Amino acid sequence: MAQEALDSSTYPMVGGDGPHSYARNSNYQKESLDSAKQMMNELIDQHLDPGNHLYSFNPGNNSFRVADFGCSVGPNTFRAVHNIIEAVENKYKSLPVETEMPEFHVFFNDHVNNDFNTLFRNLPATGRYFAAGVPGSFYGRLLPSSTLHFAHCSTALHWLSKIPVDVMDKNSPAWNKGRICYSGAAKEVKDAYSTQFGKDVDSFLRARAQELVPGGLMMLVADGLPDDVHMCESSIGENLNVLGSCFLDLAKMGMIAQEMVDSFNLPFYYPSPSELKTLIEVNGLFEVKKIEKLDSSSAKKGVQLDVDVCILHMRAVLGELVKKHFGEGVIDILFERHREKYIGNPVLSDERYIKDASYVVFLKQKIKVTS
């Protein structure tokens, strides 16, 4: 059903399972899922209501439907789905009246050009659920009305549906010349990004509100920044600025044109918890049951500080975007230069600057939309 135009925001993670693939370089995202597991168990136990008649299944179709939006190629999505099913099963087992365990139907969503072959090749052979791929942008409708019981989306909502138009307009005060993101840029650039994010979140919530059954649940693991921290004060902001400076170096070396750097912008926006909460409240279709920062004091911090892991992670996430704009020839030299600069950057190796926040947002659909 979903038709998707391919632009700079629809270039997914590096596919396959080679040394630069997302499948082998997504430990950072895995740590977020692991940190969120306990909280998700508790929230599903508290808020899943199998007895709600609006929520219950059609006769003869006892399937509990789960979707992972922005699933990429695995293996993290399999981990997320495993955690969700386990929590739902625990809830069913704990009911005072013995209730038949539902069958599970899982929908894996990502952009049409995601490497779904790698995803399905590596599907765990547990037979615990039926699997289906749902290609297309999660900013639009992807599933029929009132069919989904649990929606999940981790480390994906910070991808905008498109680069804000003004950021690429030479005549706009938001023109982002010489930078690849809004970190350290003019206020107008940040404003253009946050406006786009607001529109995208609204579209995401509207689509999910229609797809979820009444009272259906949704969990987001969001990548963002703590309230009151500016992008340029965080390690992700500094890291992207260092990467941006590597593009400028390649331009000075004559390997790429300066205009190409000026027209390259990353489709990422990192919201603070209160910013995201306000957007959800303004949208009005979900109750916010929980919004809480994940503990980043453990392994995730270690992952962040390991230079090689960090560069491989950046390459797995950004490689396809860079290739599309600048061509394949720059990739190796770009990320080698990034690595050299990363090592020599005192900010990136100073724990005081690790102010990135991953947080959980747990929502319950509160009204039924008719259109």
Ligand SMILES: C[S@@+](CC[C@H](N)C(=O)[O-])C[C@H]1O[C@@H](n2cnc3c(N)ncnc32)[C@H](O)[C@@H]1O
């Ligand atoms: C950093 S990866 C996270 C993947 C996985 N959820 C995980 O935790 O490892 C972000 C994923 O979101 C996908 N994505 C971004 N925007 C999307 C959109 N509008 N519709 C569907 N998928 C999207 C990207 O293609 C990418 O695979």
